[in-house]
Amino acid sequence: xxxxxxxxxxxxxxxxxxxxxxxxxxxxxxxxxxxxxxxxxxxxxxxxxxxxxxxxxxxxxxxxxxxxxxxxxxxxxxxxxxxxxxxxxxxxxxxxxxxxxxxxxxxxxxxxxxxxxxxxxxxxxxxxxxxxxxxxxxxxxxxxxxxxxxxxxxxxxxxxxxxxxxxxxxxxxxxxxxxxxxxxxxxxxxxxxxxxxxxxxxxxxxxxxxxxxxxxxxxxxxxxxxxxxxxxxxxxxxxxxxxxxxxxxxxxxxxxxxxxxxxxxxxxxxxxxxxxxxxxxxxxxxxxxxxxxxxxxxxxxxxxxxxxxxxxxxxxxxxxxxxxxxxxxxxxxxxxxxxxxxxxxxxxxxxxxxxxxxxxxxxxxxxxxxxxxxxxxxxxxxxxxxxxxxxxxxxxxxxxxxxxxxxxxxxxxxxxxxxxxxxxxxxxxxx
Numbered sequence: 001x002x003x004x005x006x007x008x009x010x011x012x013x014x015x016x017x018x019x020x021x022x023x024x025x026x027x028x029x030x031x032x033x034x035x036x037x038x039x040x041x042x043x044x045x046x047x048x049x050x051x052x053x054x055x056x057x058x059x060x061x062x063x064x065x066x067x068x069x070x071x072x073x074x075x076x077x078x079x080x081x082x083x084x085x086x087x088x089x090x091x092x093x094x095x096x097x098x099x100x101x102x103x104x105x106x107x108x109x110x111x112x113x114x115x116x117x118x119x120x121x122x123x124x125x126x127x128x129x130x131x132x133x134x135x136x137x138x139x140x141x142x143x144x145x146x147x148x149x150x151x152x153x154x155x156x157x158x159x160x161x162x163x164x165x166x167x168x169x170x171x172x173x174x175x176x177x178x179x180x181x182x183x184x185x186x187x188x189x190x191x192x193x194x195x196x197x198x199x200x201x202x203x204x205x206x207x208x209x210x211x212x213x214x215x216x217x218x219x220x221x222x223x224x225x226x227x228x229x230x231x232x233x234x235x236x237x238x239x240x241x242x243x244x245x246x247x248x249x250x251x252x253x254x255x256x257x258x259x260x261x262x263x264x265x266x267x268x269x270x271x272x273x274x275x276x277x278x279x280x281x282x283x284x285x286x287x288x289x290x291x292x293x294x295x296x297x298x299x300x301x302x303x304x305x306x307x308x309x310x311x312x313x314x315x316x317x318x319x320x321x322x323x324x325x326x327x328x329x330x331x332x333x334x335x336x337x338x339x340x341x342x343x344x345x346x347x348x349x350x351x352x353x354x355x356x357x358x359x360x361x362x363x364x365x366x367x368x369x370x371x372x373x374x375x376x377x378x379x380x381x382x383x384x385x386x387x388x389x390x391x392x393x394x395x396x397x398x399x400x401x402x403x404x405x406x407x408x409x410x411x412x413x414x415x416x417x418x419x420x421x422x423x424x425x426x427x428x429x430x431x
Contacts, residue, residue, distance in 0.1 A: 002120055003117060003118065003119060003120040003123075004117070004118040005115070005116070005117060005118075006098075006100075006115075006116040006117070006118060007113075007114070007115065007116075008102070008109065008110055008111070008112060008113065008114050008116075009109060009110040010098070010100070010102060010109055010110075010114075010116050011038070011039065011109045011110055013098075013116075013118070014039060014091060014093075014098060014109070015038075015039045017091075017093040017094075017096035017098075018039055018040065018044055018045070018093050019044050020093075020094075020096075021045075021048060021093040021094045021096070022047070022048065022094060023048065023049065023050060023094055024048065024049075024050040024051075024092060024093070024094055025040075025045060025048055025050070025051050025052075025078075025092065025093055026050065026051075026052045026053075026090075026092040026128070026131045026135075027052070027053045027054070027055075027090065027091050027092065027104065028053075028054040028055075028086060028088055028089070028090040028131055028134060029053075029054075029055055029086075029088075029089045029090070029091075029103055029104045030055065030056045030064060030086055030087055030089070030103060031055070031056065031063045031064055031103040031104070031105060031108075032053075032055055032066060032069055032103065032104035032105065033063070033066055033069060033104070033105040033106065034066070034068065034069050034072075035104065035105050035106040035109065036069055036072070036073065036104050037069070037072055040073065040076060040078075041076060042075075042076050042077075045076050045077065045078075046076075046077070051076070051077055051078045051079065052078065052079050052080075052081075052131075052135060053073060053078050053079070053080045053081075054080075054081050054082070054083055054086060054131070054134055054135060054138065055070075055080065055082055055083075055086075055143075056082055056083070056084045056086065057082035057084065057141070057143055057147075058084050059151060059154045059155075059158070059285070059286065060286075060287070062155075062158045062159060062162045064084070065151075065154070065155060065158060067148050067151060067152060067155040070143055070148060071145070071148055074143070074144065074145060074148075079142075080142070080143040080144075081135060081138045081139070081141050081142055081143065082138060082141045082143055083134060083137070083138045083141060086134065088130075089101060089102055089103060089104075089108075090127060090130070090131060091104075092127060092128060092131060095121070095124060096118065097118070097119040097123075097124050097127045097128075098116050098117070098118055098119070099116070099117045099119055099127065100114060100115065100116035100117065101114045101115055101116070102114040102116060153274075153277055153284045154284050154285060154286055156274065156277075157274075157277050157278060157281060157284065157286065158286070160278065160303065160306070161299065161303065164299055164302060164303060164306075165299070170352065170356075172349060172350065172351045172356055172359075172360055173349070173350045174347065174348070174349045174350075174360060174364065175347070175348045175349075176345070176346055176347050176348075176364075177346040177348070178346055179344075179345075179346055179390060181390075181393060181429075182389075182390065182393060182427070182429065184345055184346070184368065184386060186427065187385075187386050187389050187390075187423060187427075188368075188369065188372070188382065188386065190423050190426055190427060191382050191385055191386070191423065192372060192382075194422075194423075198374070198378050201253070201377060201378060201381075202375075204249050204252050204253050205253065205375060205377060207249045208244075208248075208249040208250055208253060209326075211244060211248070211249065211250075212323060212324070212326075215227060215241060216280065216324065219276060219280055219283050220280070220282065220283055223273050223276060223283070225267060225268055225272070225273075226240070227240065227241060228240055228241045228242060228263075228267035228268075228272070229241070229242040229263055229264055229267035229268055241267070241323075242260070242263040242264075242267060245258075245263065245319070246258075246260065246263070250323070253331065253377055254331045254332075254333070254377065254380070256315050256316070256319055256333055257315070257333075258311075258315060258316070261311075262311040262316070263311075263316075265309075265310050265311045266309055266310070266311050266312045266316055269309045269310070269312070271307060271308070271309055272309060272312075274307060275304075275307050275309070275312070275317075275320070278303055278304065278307075279304065279320060279321065279324050280324065289325075291325065291327075291328050294363075297328065297359065298355070298356070298359045300321070301321075301329075301355040301356070301358045301359040301362075302353055302354075302355025302356065302359075303355065304317040304318070304320070304321050304355070305317050305353075305354045305355055306355075314333070314334065314335060314354065315333040315334065317354075318332075318333045318335075318358065319331075319333050322376070326375065326376055326377065327376065328362075329358070329362050329376065330362055330365060330366065330376050330379060330380040330383065331376060331377050331380050332380050332383070332384075335354060335357050335358065335361070338357070338358070338361040338362070338365075339357070339361065340387060341361075341365065341383050341384065341386070341387045342361050342364060342365065344386060344387040344390045344391065345364070345365070345368060345386065347361075347364045349361070349364075365379075365383055366379070369382060369383065384416055385416055385419055385420065385423070387416075388413070388416035388417055388419070388420045389419075389420040389423050389424065391420070392404065392417055392420040392421060392424065393420075393424060393429055396424070396429075396430065401421055401430070404417065405417055405418070405421075
């Protein structure tokens with residue numbers, strides 16, 4: 001047999017060699033995908049004894065971590081080992097041997113511009129020797145069902161992130177219009193110069209951060225739903241995140257407005273661990289989020305909403321994100337509230353998804369308040385104060401202050417309106 005040069009597609013040539021094979025299928029290739037199953041299956045490989053594959057197994061890159069495809073190959077009876085340094089692409093089917101630039105993917109076999117050499121007989125033995133040499137060097141790197149099972153959580157998270165990156169991301173257009181009646185920066189400066197005493201909030205943050213660090217450490221050690229919720233009467237109840245959100249330091253920093261049934265249905269849901277895996281990828285051995293990269297922050301904001309769990313819609317995704325990463329988002333748990341605050345600042349966005357809205361609103365507000373030497377929880381108070389100050393300024397054109405104040409039923413809103421009135425008095429903007 002003489003050497004043959006092949007251009008893509010090579011699918012039919014390789015598949016025919018596999019179907020005519022009776023003794024040996026040996027493959028060394030860095031990347032493989034579900035396309036493999038169109039060529040290798042139980043029917044055409046069942047009677048072959050020597051079935052070996054060498055590939056990469058790198059959990060930092062989804063294309064070298066295709067667990068469903070590896071599982072299918074194991075179920076076809078292939079022995080699989082990994083070597084994360086291989087770059088060669090070698091396909092051996094008895095005496096039909098291909099040395100190629102093609103990975104075992106649809107792109108590699110059909111769509112890409114690749115070049116393949118079907119080796120002549122005098123080089124067959126050398127190719128088999130090279131394969132066996134690599135195979136023996138990675139004798140401890142065995143891919144089996146146990147290894148795949150122990151890495152399934154990583155795969156699911158990487159796949160989720162890859163699916164987001166594959167989506168055609170709509171470009172977000174933002175627009176800012178200055179307030180003609182009262183400059184926003186003037187209000188922020190006035191609030192800052194009031195030198196309000198935030199010492200109680202700082203003390204609450206100190207205690208809350210200790211508990212946050214403890215929760216993170218527990219989750220890194222291993223997931224247990226008792227960390228999040230237990231029923232009344234359980235001695236662990238006061239140590240749960242639910243209790244802290246509703247009754248503890250977290251509730252005093254910022255309430256959620258959720259009932260216990262909401263927390264219970266989310267925290268005890270069988271898919272909730274996937275939420276935590278997403279928020280804390282280091283829990284399952286992946287790299288932590290790099291929020292200095294704006295694209296990654298945007299990805300994170302979109303991904304936290306993407307779980308099909310009852311009651312896990314908006315408030316809890318944002319609340320959990322700000323709990324574990326208080327430095328990246330304002331603790332405002334309703335997108336409508338964020339929108340109202342941004343509206344008062346004169347900011348508009350055409351963001352459509354919850355994640356894009358969360359990203360856009362927070363990026364704008366945090367940039368507006370970047371000069372303030374405060375934690376985000378305090379900046380959220382100031383953002384609300386700006387909103388209510390401008391709201392009061394508008395209402396004072398039609399109503400007296402006492403009448404306006406009586407229209408606010410919730411205490412926290414009344415307090416902001418009172419604060420707004422004091423600011424407007426200082427700025428000579430009252431009636």
